[in-house]
Amino acid sequence: AQSVTQLGSHVSVSEGALVLLRCNYSSSVPPYLFWYVQYPNQGLQLLLKYTSAATLVKGINGFEAEFKKSETSFHLTKPSAHMSDAAEYFCAVPQGGSEKLVFGKGMKLTVNP
Amino acid sequence: DAGVIQSPRHEVTEMGQEVTLRCKPISGHNSLFWYRQTMMRGLELLIYFNNNVPIDDSGMPEDRFSAKMPNASFSTLKIQPSEPRDSAVYFCASSFHVIWWEQYFGPGTRLTVT
Numbered sequence: 717a718q719s720v721t722q723l724g725s726h727v728s729v730s731e732g733a734l735v736l737l738r739c740n741y742s743s744s745v746p747p748y749l750f751w752y753v754q755y756p757n758q759g760l761q762l763l764l765k766y767t768s769a770a771t772l773v774k775g776i777n778g779f780e781a782e783f784k785k786s787e788t789s790f791h792l793t794k795p796s797a798h799m800s801d802a803a804e805y806f807c808a809v810p811q812g813g814s815e816k817l818v819f820g821k822g823m824k825l826t827v828n829p
Numbered sequence: 830d831a832g833v834i835q836s837p838r839h840e841v842t843e844m845g846q847e848v849t850l851r852c853k854p855i856s857g858h859n860s861l862f863w864y865r866q867t868m869m870r871g872l873e874l875l876i877y878f879n880n881n882v883p884i885d886d887s888g889m890p891e892d893r894f895s896a897k898m899p900n901a902s903f904s905t906l907k908i909q910p911s912e913p914r915d916s917a918v919y920f921c922a923s924s925f926h927v928i929w930w931e932q933y934f935g936p937g938t939r940l941t942v943t
């Protein structure tokens with residue numbers, strides 16, 4: 717079964733610094749990969765998705781992610797962090813031929829002034 | 830457009846009581862998902878429906894949990910009897926079958942069982 721791994725649970729950056737959130741998928745190449753974001757006291761919302769059409773995917777709020785088959789990775793980046801980016805970020809992959817999404821454990825991003 | 834609506838937003842109940850959580854999916858969406866989120870276990874899928882039919886309930890923790898979707902615009906998740914370990918945030922999400930995995934989440938119901 718497909719799975720994703722997000723190592724660590726918390727990352728802290730300074731405002732204006734690069735944001736890098738790591739996600740690795742299990743060995744078989746998934747047709748889709750997703751990043752979702754959860755702001756405090758809210759539900760998750762879709763940040764961006766990979767659909768095999770392009771390896772570099774741009775999402776909302778200046779985030780992007782690059783699919784790298786050689787590294788089985790789909791890391792999320794943003795060149796310059798903003799205070800409003802403080803949230804929890806989840807990588808997700810579809811499970812089998814179903815509508816189910818398998819989520820990573822999440823990474824809480826703190827942005828320091 | 831209104832997003833996914835969940836009620837109540839907060840629920841505090843005593844152990845042994847029945848709890849009913851409610852969800853209204855986005856109009857036109859035909860899949861509905863119930864998730865539970867805790868610090869210990871993260872985000873877990875409990876059950877999902879397609880066209881009002883339960884497709885996979887393998888995530889439902891035990892018989893105390895039940896979910897129904899009587900029509901396309903309403904679903905309930907019931908816990909009877911509730912226990913302290915059920916304390917969590919419960920999310921409902923919906924999606925449109927052509928774009929399966931773009932799930933739209935509601936704001937969640939924070940359940941506390943004392």
